[in-house]
Amino acid sequence: MDARALKIEAARAALGHVRDGMRLGIGTGSTAEEFVRLLAEKVAAGMKIVGVPTSERTAALCRELGVPLSTLEETPELDLTIDGADEVDGKLALIKGGGGALLREKIVAAASSRMIVIADESKLVETLGRFPLPIEVNRFGLGATRLAIARAADAAGLSGPLTLRMTNGEPFVTDGGHFIIDASFGRIPNPRALSNGLHAVPGVVEHGLFLGLADVAIIAGADGIRTVHAAS
Numbered sequence: 001m002d003a004r005a006l007k008i009e010a011a012r013a014a015l016g017h018v019r020d021g022m023r024l025g026i027g028t029g030s031t032a033e034e035f036v037r038l039l040a041e042k043v044a045a046g047m048k049i050v051g052v053p054t055s056e057r058t059a060a061l062c063r064e065l066g067v068p069l070s071t072l073e074e075t076p077e078l079d080l081t082i083d084g085a086d087e088v089d090g091k092l093a094l095i096k097g098g099g100g101a102l103l104r105e106k107i108v109a110a111a112s113s114r115m116i117v118i119a120d121e122s123k124l125v126e127t128l129g130r131f132p133l134p135i136e137v138n139r140f141g142l143g144a145t146r147l148a149i150a151r152a153a154d155a156a157g158l159s160g161p162l163t164l165r166m167t168n169g170e171p172f173v174t175d176g177g178h179f180i181i182d183a184s185f186g187r188i189p190n191p192r193a194l195s196n197g198l199h200a201v202p203g204v205v206e207h208g209l210f211l212g213l214a215d216v217a218i219i220a221g222a223d224g225i226r227t228v229h230a231a232s
């Protein structure tokens, strides 16, 4: 099975958790898009849900496919968010933000009673950090923020290149109008310490460590679907 087929399998399994009447957070990325396509089929067949998208990209796909949308202003509490991830560890700590939507993804996940992560098995890791950690930063004071991030990482015992994300020769700009620094720290044995340190940097808007947010991960692999639950 190729990677896309695995993403579809994970998305299909997650769809089994969606019930009529639910208020859904809808993630961003290629795996989340497979979920949107399957969800749209259910909606076309009569399922009543309302979705809050985590990016303009996801919102556009939902509109195109007829998935009804709301906002966190209209619908501030959600029943379930289904989203992809760049890395998932065995305790369901995540790295997200490869698609640049980490801020809205975290706000939506935090507004949800439950979060289900969908991924192919390549995303499952023993320790987070192989994937560079996306850090969303205010455009103002970029040099000072970068230095403060390096110091916060150092205090957590980490170091590595901090690369401003670029697209077509220009800095990548998030839906919120911010920049992203991709931090290649390597293994992150204590994500909580790093998270706390990064949150203390004024120019950091948010980072891609999702800790204590995911309840279930649905991982599709060559041997089938594996469901990982967060320890209660």
Ligand SMILES: O=C(CO)[C@H](O)[C@H](O)COP(=O)(O)O
Pocket: 027, 028, 029, 030, 031, 032, 083, 084, 085, 086, 095, 096, 097, 098, 099, 100, 101, 102, 105
């Ligand atoms: O965090 C994300 C976007 O900000 C995505 O969930 C993450 O990048 C995974 O994407 P994909 O399903 O395309 O591998």
